Amino acid sequence: MPFQESVAPERNLLQVDSLTLAFGGVQALGGVSFSVAAGSITSVIGPNGAGKTSLFNTISGFYRPASGSIRFEGRDITRLPPPKRAALGIARSFQNIALFRGMTVLDNIKLGRHCHLRTNVFDALLYFGRARREELQLRAEIEERVIDFLEIDHIRHAPVAALPYGLQKRVEMARALAMRPKIVLLDEPVAGMNREETEDMARFILDLRAEWDVTVLMVEHDMGMVMELSDHVVVLNFGQVIARGTPEQVQNDPEVIRAYLGSGRIDALRARLAGGEPAEPAEQAKQPA
Amino acid sequence: MNFDWLFLFEISLAGLGTGALYALTGLAFVTIYKATRVVNLAIGEMLMIGAYVFFAFAAGLALPVWLSIVAAIVAGGVLGALVERTMIRPMLGESPISVFMVTVGLGSILVGLVELIWTADPRRLPEFLPNDPIFLGEAYVSPKVFYGFCVAALLIAAMLLVFRFWRGGVALRATASDQAAAYSMGIDVPRVFSLSWIVAGMIAAIAGIVVGAIGGISSTMGIFGLTVLVVVIFGGLDSIAGALVGGLFIGLVEAWAGAYLGGEYKVLAVFVLLVLILMVRPYGLFGTHEIERL
Numbered sequence: 004m005p006f007q008e009s010v011a012p013e014r015n016l017l018q019v020d021s022l023t024l025a026f027g028g029v030q031a032l033g034g035v036s037f038s039v040a041a042g043s044i045t046s047v048i049g050p051n052g053a054g055k056t057s058l059f060n061t062i063s064g065f066y067r068p069a070s071g072s073i074r075f076e077g078r079d080i081t082r083l084p085p086p087k088r089a090a091l092g093i094a095r096s097f098q099n100i101a102l103f104r105g106m107t108v109l110d111n112i113k114l115g116r117h118c119h120l121r122t123n124v125f126d127a128l129l130y131f132g133r134a135r136r137e138e139l140q141l142r143a144e145i146e147e148r149v150i151d152f153l154e155i156d157h158i159r160h161a162p163v164a165a166l167p168y169g170l171q172k173r174v175e176m177a178r179a180l181a182m183r184p185k186i187v188l189l190d191e192p193v194a195g196m197n198r199e200e201t202e203d204m205a206r207f208i209l210d211l212r213a214e215w216d217v218t219v220l221m222v223e224h225d226m227g228m229v230m231e232l233s234d235h236v237v238v239l240n241f242g243q244v245i246a247r248g249t250p251e252q253v254q255n256d257p258e259v260i261r262a263y264l265g266s267g268r269i270d271a272l273r274a275r276l277a278g279g280e281p282a283e284p285a286e287q288a289k290q291p292a
Numbered sequence: 293m294n295f296d297w298l299f300l301f302e303i304s305l306a307g308l309g310t311g312a313l314y315a316l317t318g319l320a321f322v323t324i325y326k327a328t329r330v331v332n333l334a335i336g337e338m339l340m341i342g343a344y345v346f347f348a349f350a351a352g353l354a355l356p357v358w359l360s361i362v363a364a365i366v367a368g369g370v371l372g373a374l375v376e377r378t379m380i381r382p383m384l385g386e387s388p389i390s391v392f393m394v395t396v397g398l399g400s401i402l403v404g405l406v407e408l409i410w411t412a413d414p415r416r417l418p419e420f421l422p423n424d425p426i427f428l429g430e431a432y433v434s435p436k437v438f439y440g441f442c443v444a445a446l447l448i449a450a451m452l453l454v455f456r457f458w459r460g461g462v463a464l465r466a467t468a469s470d471q472a473a474a475y476s477m478g479i480d481v482p483r484v485f486s487l488s489w490i491v492a493g494m495i496a497a498i499a500g501i502v503v504g505a506i507g508g509i510s511s512t513m514g515i516f517g518l519t520v521l522v523v524v525i526f527g528g529l530d531s532i533a534g535a536l537v538g539g540l541f542i543g544l545v546e547a548w549a550g551a552y553l554g555g556e557y558k559v560l561a562v563f564v565l566l567v568l569i570l571m572v573r574p575y576g577l578f579g580t581h582e583i584e585r586l
Contacts, residue, residue, distance in 0.1 A: 063476050065472070084480070085476055086478045086479060086480045086481075090478055094476070094477075097472065102473070103469040104469055104470070105580070106469065114462065114479075178477070182477065182478070
C-alpha cells in the first residue's frame with residue numbers, strides 16, 4: 004500500500020521540513036523535506052555523500068540544522084537534545100557498529116532501557132524495592148522479547164567485541180529495540196553482510212513492524228532489499244530530495260537513474276558525446292505504480 | 293650481616309600508605325580520562341587547591357575540622373565543574389594535544405592563584421588525625437600515613453561500588469565505550485562529562501587534605517600529580533584497577549628506593565620504571581589497546 008505525501012498529518016510519525024545543514028561552506032542538506040508515515044518502512048537512498056547520514060544525525064539530534072524543522076508525533080523536536088529524543092521513542096543504529104565494547108550482549112541490551120528508567124540515586128537508596136521491581140520487570144521484558152525476537156539467546160553472555168559482524172549488527176538492533184522506540188533509524192543495516200545475513204536482517208526488519216509496531220526509517224545501499232521492503236523511498240542527491248514515492252516510481256524516475264549512473268542511458272551519453280543535447284528518453288517517463 | 297626484615301616491612305607499609313594516596317588521585321585522573329578522554333595534567337594542582345581551601349577554612353577561619361573538610365570537598369567539586377564548563381567543554385572536538393595543553397595551563401593558573409592568595413611559603417595544616425603511634429605486630433607505622441591509607445582505601449572502595457552499581461556509573465562506562473551510541477540511547481553525555489570532573493575534583497580535594505596533613509602544603513605540592521601521572525600510565529590511562537595496582541606499586545618502589553638507595557633515587561627509580569613499562573606495554577598494565585580502524 005503506497006504512502007503518499009498526501010497522507011493526513013496525524014498519520015505522519017516523523018515529518019522533516021525544509022531542513023538545511025552546512026559544515027563551513029559545504030552544504031550537507033539543502034532544504035530536505037519528507038515524511039514518514041506511522042507503521043511504514045521508509046528508505047532513504049542516494050549516492051555516497053548525498054547527505055543520508057547527515058540527515059540521520061540531524062534527526063537523532065547530533066547536528067543542529069541551520070533552518071527547517073523536525074516534527075515527531077506532531078511535536079517540534081528540532082531543538083531537543085538527543086537524550087530527550089531517545090526518551091520520546093526515537094532509536095537508531097549506526098553505520099559503523101557502535102556497541103559498548105567490553106560489555107556483554109546483555110549489558111548492551113540493558114543499556115537500551117536506560118532512557119526510560121526513572122529511578123535516580125536517591126530513589127535507589129531509599130526505595131530499594133521499587134528499583135528492584137523495575138530491574139526485574141526490565142529484565143523479564145528484555146529477555147523474553149528482544150533476545151528471542153532477534154535469536155541471540157545463545158550469545159547472551161558473550162562479550163560483544165568477540166562476535167562476528169552480522170551478530171554485532173543484530174545486537175545493535177536489539178539494543179535499539181530495548182528502548183521500546185516508536186521509530187528506529189537504521190543506518191545501513193546490512194552493509195558488509197553476506198547474503199544469508201542480509202536475508203535474516205530483512206526478515207527482522209519486516210517483523211519489526213509486524214510484531215513490534217515500530218516504524219522503520221533506513222538508509223541502505225542494497226537496492227534489492229530497499230525495493231523489496233520499503234513502502235516509501237526518498238532519494239537524496241547533493242543534499243536534496245530528487246525523488247520520492249513507491250519503490251516502482253522511484254526505480255523508474257529518470258532523475259534517480261541519472262543520479263546513480265551519471266547519465267540515464269547509453270544512447271543519451273552517445274548523443275552528448277556526439278555534441279547533441281541529451282534528449283529526455285521517452286520510455287523512462289514515470290510508469291503508473 | 294643479617295638482613296633487617298622488620299625494617300623492610302616498615303618501609304613497605306609506609307610505601308603502601310603513600311601508594312594508596314597515589315591510587316586515590318589516580319582514580320580521579322582515570323575518572324576524567326575514561327569519561328572525556330582528557331589527559332588532565334592539572335590533577336596535582338586540583339589536589340593542592342583542595343588542601344589550601346581546607347587550610348583557609350580550618351586555620352584561617354578557625355572552623356571545625358569536619359566542616360572544613362566538607363567545604364574543601366565542595367570547593368573541589370565546584371572547581372571541577374567550572375573547569376569542565378569553561379575550559380574543557382569549548383575544546384570539544386579539538387585535538388587531544390590542545391586539550392592537554394589547556395590542562396597544563398590550568399595547572400599554572402592554579403599555582404599562581406595559590407601563590408597570590410597564600411604566598412609560596414610552605415605551611416602546615418592543623419593537626420586533626422590522631423597522633424598515637426600505631427604498631428602492626430612489631431612494625432611501627434606513622435599514624436598519619438596509617439589513617440591516610442584508611443581514608444584512601446575507604447574512598448576507593450566506595451567509588452568502586454558506585455561505578456559498579458549506580459546507574460550513573462553504568463552511564464559513565466557506556467560513555468567511555470562509545471559516546472555517540474551513549475548519546476543516542478538517552479544518556480546525557482554532557483552531564484556525564486560534568487559529573488566526572490566534579491567527582492574527580494572532589495576526590496582530588498580529599499587526597500589533597502590527606503597529603504597536606506602528612507607532608508604540609510606548599511605551592512609546589514602539585515608535583516605529587518607528576519608521580520600520579522606515572523601511576524596511571526603504568527596502570528593504563530583508562531583502567532581503574534590499573535590506577536589501584538599502579539598506585540600501590542609505585543608507592544612501594546619509591547619507598548624502597550628511598551630507603552636502600554637514598555632519598556635522591558626515589559624519583560629516578562619511579563621514572564626508570566615508567567620507561568621500562570612504556571617499552572614493554574605502551575598502553576599500561578591494564579589499559580585498553582587502542583585499535584586504529586581504517
